Amino acid sequence: MEHGMIDIESQTNLKATVKGKEASDIFHKGNPPVTLKFHDVVYKIKTRKCGLLQKKPKAEEKVILNGVTGMVQPGEILAMLGPSGSGKTTLLAALGGRLVGKLHGSITYNGKAFSNAMKRNTGFVTQDDVLYPRLTVTETLVFTALLRLPNRFTKDEKIVHAKAVMSQLGLTKCKDNIIGGPLLRGVSGGERKRVSIGQEMLINPSLLLLDEPTSGLDSTTAQRIVSTLWELANGGKTIVMTVHQPSSRIYYMFHKVLLLSEGNILYLGKGSEAMEYFSNIGYAPTMAMNPSDFLLDLANGVYTDQSNEDHAINKHKLIYAYKNYFDAKWKQDLHEFPDCDKSQDRFENNGIGEWPTNWLQQFLVLLKRNVKERKYGSLSGLRICQVLAVALIVGLLWYKSDISHVQDQVGLLFFISSFWGSLPLYQAIFTFPEELNMLKKERSSGMYRLSSYFMSRIVGDLPMELVLPTIFISITYWMAGLKANVLNFLYTQLTVLLNVLVTQGLGLAIGAIVMDQKSATTLASVIMLSFVLTGGYYIQHVPKFMAWLKYFSISHYIYLLLIGSQYDTNDTYPCSNGQCLITEFPLIKKIGLSLQGQVMAALALFVMIIGYRLVAYFALMRIGVTKKLAK
Numbered sequence: 134m135e136h137g138m139i140d141i142e143s144q145t146n147l148k149a150t151v152k153g154k155e156a157s158d159i160f161h162k163g164n165p166p167v168t169l170k171f172h173d174v175v176y177k178i179k180t181r182k183c184g185l186l187q188k189k190p191k192a193e194e195k196v197i198l199n200g201v202t203g204m205v206q207p208g209e210i211l212a213m214l215g216p217s218g219s220g221k222t223t224l225l226a227a228l229g230g231r232l233v234g235k236l237h238g239s240i241t242y243n244g245k246a247f248s249n250a251m252k253r254n255t256g257f258v259t260q261d262d263v264l265y266p267r268l269t270v271t272e273t274l275v276f277t278a279l280l281r282l283p284n285r286f287t288k289d290e291k292i293v294h295a296k297a298v299m300s301q302l303g304l305t306k307c308k309d310n311i312i313g314g315p316l317l318r319g320v321s322g323g324e325r326k327r328v329s330i331g332q333e334m335l336i337n338p339s340l341l342l343l344d345e346p347t348s349g350l351d352s353t354t355a356q357r358i359v360s361t362l363w364e365l366a367n368g369g370k371t372i373v374m375t376v377h378q379p380s381s382r383i384y385y386m387f388h389k390v391l392l393l394s395e396g397n398i399l400y401l402g403k404g405s406e407a408m409e410y411f412s413n414i415g416y417a418p419t420m421a422m423n424p425s426d427f428l429l430d431l432a433n434g435v436y437t438d439q440s441n442e443d444h445a446i447n448k449h450k451l452i453y454a455y456k457n458y459f460d461a462k463w464k465q466d467l468h469e470f471p472d473c474d475k476s477q478d479r480f481e482n483n484g485i486g487e488w489p490t491n492w493l494q495q496f497l498v499l500l501k502r503n504v505k506e507r508k509y510g511s512l513s514g515l516r517i518c519q520v521l522a523v524a525l526i527v528g529l530l531w532y533k534s535d536i537s538h539v540q541d542q543v544g545l546l547f548f549i550s551s552f553w554g555s556l557p558l559y560q561a562i563f564t565f566p567e568e569l570n571m572l573k574k575e576r577s578s579g580m581y582r583l584s585s586y587f588m589s590r591i592v593g594d595l596p597m598e599l600v601l602p603t604i605f606i607s608i609t610y611w612m613a614g615l616k617a618n619v620l621n622f623l624y625t626q627l628t629v630l631l632n633v634l635v636t637q638g639l640g641l642a643i644g645a646i647v648m649d650q651k652s653a654t655t656l657a658s659v660i661m662l663s664f665v666l667t668g669g670y671y672i673q674h675v676p677k678f679m680a681w682l683k684y685f686s687i688s689h690y691i692y693l694l695l696i697g698s699q700y701d702t703n704d705t706y707p708c709s710n711g712q713c714l715i716t717e718f719p720l721i722k723k724i725g726l727s728l729q730g731q732v733m734a735a736l737a738l739f740v741m742i743i744g745y746r747l748v749a750y751f752a753l754m755r756i757g758v759t760k761k762l763a764k
Contacts, residue, residue, distance in 0.1 A: 164254055166207030167339040167371045169228065172386050174201040174238035176223055176396075199396040200238075205389065207339075210362060210372045212379070212404070214425060215393035215432050221375040222260070222344055224393070229257045229342045231577055242340065249487060251340075252579050256333025260345040260375075262325045263570045265506045266314035270304050270328055271296070272505065273312060277332045279498045280580045283489040298334050302327045302361060323354035330361070333578075341365065343374040352380050359383045361363055381423045394432040399451045401459060404568050414454045415744045416446075488582065495581040499589035504597075512597055523552065524605045528612030535614050536715075539706045543720050545613055546695040547670040550632060550688055553602050555661055557633045560598070561640025562653045564590065565753065569648060572753075587750050599636060602629050624698035632691045635738050638745030639687070645752035664688040673723045687741065690734040694723050697731045 176198040189516075205211040213221045226232045228240060234705055242251050264273060278295035279288065283573065286294070292656050299308060304327055312328065313319015320328070326346060331339060343362070347355035359379075362384050366372045378709035382388075390407055392400040400407055408424055411417065416436055418427050430436065436446045488495070531545045565572070606626050611617075615625065640657065647653040666672060667679070668688030675683070683689045704715040 147289060155365050155636050164337050165555075166369050167251075167254070168207065169205045169240075169242055169340060169373070170244075170245075171204075171224075171228060171240045172202050172238055174224070174227060174236070174240065175744075176220075176227060176232065176237070177235050195704065198227070201396070201398055203389075203391060203398070203401050205371050205373055205729050207369050207371050208366055210366045210374065210386070211389045211391060212384075212387040213373070213375045213391045213393060214377075214379075214428055218395070218430060219393040219432060220396040221393055224619050225342055225344055225373065225375050225420060229255060231257065251348050253336065253489065254339045255342040256336065256338035257578065258329050258333055258341070258343040258346060259572070259574060260348055262329045262380045264312045264319050264325065264328060265502070265571070266312050266319060267506045267509050268325070268502070269309050270299065270320060272502075273328055274299055274304075275334065276502045277337050277580075279490075279494060280575075281332075281336050281489055281578070283615045284494075286480040295335060298331050298478075302334070303357075304328065304331065306387070321354075323350055323358065324420065326350065326358055327361070330358070334365070338370070340371045340373075343372070344595065345375055345377060345732050347376060347379065347383065348747055352382075356380070356383055371488070376425075378429060381425070384423065384425045385441070390428070390483050392428050392432055394448055394451070395436075397448075397452045399432060399448070399455055399557045400428070401455075409428060410458070413459075414451075415650070416451075442516050445495055490581075492582060492585050495585035496589050499581060499586055500593050503589050503593035507593065508597060512600065517601065520556075521608075524608040525612075528609045531609075533612075533614040536704065536706050539718055540614065540720075542613075542699065543670070543718075545615075546699065547668065547688075547692055549629060550607075550668070550691040550695055551607070551665055553605070553629050553632050554636045554664070554688055555690065557598060558636040558640040558657055561594075561637045562644040562657055563650055564594075565639060565644045565749070566648050566653065567651050569756070573756075581748075583753060587753065591746060594637070595634075598633055599630055600634050605629075621698055625695060628694040630696055631694070631735070631738050631742075632687070635687050635741045635745070637690075638742055638749070641743045641749040645749040648756065661688075668692050669724050670720065673719065684737075685707035687738070690738050693734045694731055695739075696724050697726060698720055700726060702726050 157739050175196070177194045177196050180193050180195050201224060203211070213224060223232065225234055230252060240247065245251075268276070270287070274295040275292055278291040282291045282294065299305060304324060307320050307324050310324075311317070311319045312325060319325070330343070330346065346358055346362070350358065359728070362372055366388070379387075384404055387404040389402065390400065390404040391398060391409070400410060402410065404424070407428060409416075411427075411431065416431060420619070431446070431451060432448075434446055434448050477721075490498075527545070527548065531541060534541050534545070536542070572586065575581065576586075603626065606622075606629050609627060610622055615621070639660070643653050643657050644650075644659070647656060663682060664686040665688050667675065667682040667686045669692055670685065700715045700721065702716055705712040706715055706718060707713075708717075715721055
């Protein structure tokens, strides 16, 4: 394929197609239906209320969900309506096993609690489409299929299955278009949403949860999305979705409607019967209107039939009316409706281990995806021009400098250490903050281990991050008249590459710890400034109570190695006394040219390379995506 690293077209031969169809059939037969029940679900969060006269913030508990009860059966779409802050998304996250906090009540799937087996058969589509902008539609779905489908399917079968899902969702026409983003033109909003749904459909989920799948779409595109979901439900899927304000055409496609207001249920039943129910309890619209608009008015405490002076209604009356009419009925149905225990056993005994693929497979697929997506940023035209321009300027400023200008040469070496200490640092800082949402999304669905993701990022970035400094030194070194010896050139080159690796690791660690780009950049600036000031160039007589900082300074060790790459203890330079040993030059005398010092500097940098990356890895574990059910 023109845009991809994976040769998709080569997989479309007849043999692969037949195998893919057989695999798809087996896959569809292996996923049983799910009956989802939730009983008396309560969710509370702690808030802190601050006042001008309060010495300490007062902790309070806010109820987000208040005794929510209901059931969704295979073949049904449950749409959750309600105003912003009503608890729709919170309930959806609870049903998907993604809620952290004090959750009370019971949520069962075929009579059993949420498990890793159930997680692998649950699709969750977030409101925001978290996708890689540089990947094409085909690449996005193929990479997802290679990671999420189990090893009982071959690579060819996974690719064909991804293409089948793409065809089912009507994405064939845009299969070679990139996803795009805010500053990068790509597919339309509706196509992007269908790609997000397609990623979850790849696993043929028995339970599909969607958060605002029609948000930001026009009425026609939104109807197409819901029509696709209706067809999936008609095929035996259990579908739950939140929706803000659907059109009347979309509303009547819902099998069940759940109306929430401030965490309380105002209605749960057939969508077609909602208007009749509210009319029976005294709330009927005076004009023909979209049922969803009327329901949202009631959930907001507004009844349009009242006078302009008092449009507010008592929502407690609606809550009380619901409990009288439906609450007892639903609780009775939960106990009487049979659970499919055997179906759940099929989840547990489907032959899939904790992970759908092994560590090596995860690493290789993530590595290919990472290189495909990141190469545009790491080797962008702007960045290449930046490095080339600086290399030429530096080469011209220090053109044909020799040992007679030792002060200038030392200044050049320190500039090189500073430049290649800051550029990779700020590039690496944005790595994890930019991918936080993607990491949470994919890890929560059990796609891969954190270690395989982390190693793929480290390895994938190495070639792209080391190309530009290699070109920079190749230009600057010979123009600036540094020691014309291949060994000295290689020594300088390796030192700069070592600088890049260490500062890149520091950037990864800072980004993973802070996870806020502005704060991380500020912290990195302070740290690098401290390293540069204690590097040994600006200040030779550092006070003893501050001297310890140089042992943590990357600039100090790199500067020491760069000095060692150009000068030997027997070298001399012109001075007032004729010729003086280079070791007597003030800047070099303080740093030293001993072999032992250079070896210790190299060892310290190698420790930093590993240490900073370990810090970044453990910091990623801290962000809450490595919990047992989100491995």
